[in-house]
Amino acid sequence: MPTRVRVVVPASTANLGPGFDCLGLALGLYNTFEVTLLPEGAETRFDISGEGADKLPTDSSNLFAQAALSLWEDGERNLPGLHVISSNGIPVGSGMGSSSAAVVGGLVAGNALFGSELSRDELLVRAVEIEGHADNLAAAICGGLVLVAMESLAVHSASIDVSVMKVVIALPAVTLATIEARKVLPLSVPHADAVFNICHTAFVVQALQRGDFSMLSWAMQDRLHQPYRRELIYGYEAAEQAARENGAAAVTLSGAGPGMTAFAEQGHEEIAAAMSAAFAGKGMPCRTFVLPVDRQGVQVSVLS
Secondary structure, three states: OOOEEEEEEEEEEEOOOOOOOOEEEEEEEEEEEEEEEEEEOOOOEEEEEEOOOOOOOOOOOOHHHHHHHOOOOOOOOOOEEEEEEEEEOOOOOOOOOHHHHHHHHHHHHHHHHOOOOOOHHHHHHHHHHHHOOHHHHHHHHHOOEEEEEEEOOEEEEEEEOOOOOEEEEEEEOOOOOHHHHHHOOOOOOOHHHHHHHHHHHHHHHHHHHHOOHHHHHHHOOOOOOHHHHHHHOOOHHHHHHHHHHOOOOEEEEOOOOOOEEEEOOOOHHHHHHHHHHHHHHOOOOEEEEEEEEOOOOOEEEEOO
16 A cells, blocks of 8 residues: 555535535645654644635644545554644635545545555545545546535436537635534525426536536526525625626536626637626625536545
8 A cells, every 4th residue: 555645635616506405516726745754642633725724724634634534544553653744725714615625635535545445435425524524526427517416325427528619607705614604595495496497407517517507507597596595795796797797608607605606608708807806896806716527536546
């Protein structure tokens, strides 16, 4: 078994409008972890650069370490330690799957270092046990567009080929925890709204497969979560309008937010600039990213 590995995990955007908790898309922005296995009983430590360097824990309480060490199954011996050099490109608390990247990265590293030999499907099940929601996790593991469904004893996933495309992510300086974004959702919804989302989700998948932005422009509507969550993001409506006026076919929340995802066939830089300016006009700082779809998912390599 190796003692040093490198793991690269992509960002992701989930829900994609109507596909609440069942669609995820991997994006070309990455966290890279170089992991060295330390002797039993040694303390786990992190050297973190990039996003979250001043926020994330640097000991065994780090989510990456918890995921990795969860695969150490010999209860008769002390846990080994890990030295992790983490270079983070995925913003924390952005709706771009930073916690999923940590969980997936840790599991893949532990899988390699401890000789667990778990398949991608098995890794997804373990990841859901830790993180709870499969959409970002499956996208980070598999890359591309993924469909997920969770049952009491099973996690189902499928990968869908998508057209070559880029997306715009606008990230306003809003602190919005996923748990808070869940609290604003109603406990029940009208039957008509559920049917609306089922129909539109099917067409979102078709539009992304074909690269049909005309279809995407009407398909990527939602009645289950965005009408409630967008109210938590000051400047959302102005940014959405600016994106559409500059050529975006569709604009959605990225996961639970506060990030926003804009889909367009072209003019991505102009759309990003317009969304940033719209937030600035509301007194809200905003970062933007123009990202391709990641098609490989998590990658692991052995270091000498």
